[in-house]
Amino acid sequence: MNSLLEGETFFFMWLGFLLLMTGGIAAFFLWAIRNGQFSDQDRARYLPLESGIPTGGQPDAAPLQEGRSRL
Numbered sequence: 001m002n003s004l005l006e007g008e009t010f011f012f013m014w015l016g017f018l019l020l021m022t023g024g025i026a027a028f029f030l031w032a033i034r035n036g037q038f039s040d041q042d043r044a045r046y047l048p049l050e051s052g053i054p055t056g057g058q059p060d061a062a063p064l065q066e067g068r069s070r071l
Contacts, residue, residue: 032038
């Protein structure tokens with residue numbers, strides 16, 4: 001008895017999945033190019049070096065609501 005993992009059935013399932021994934025990746029890449037995701041490469045190379053911590057005084061604390069304590 002032939003199972004789904006033998007012969008032509010598995011090959012066509014694998015080929016269909018491969019074509020589906022390739023088409024999805026290509027569509028995502030074309031979307032990124034059309035929307036300018038790769039347009040500012042000078043800025044992108046310095047993003048990991050920037051600190052997300054603001055410089056200066058204390059961070060703004062949210063006011064406590066009446067009857068609640070902050071833990």
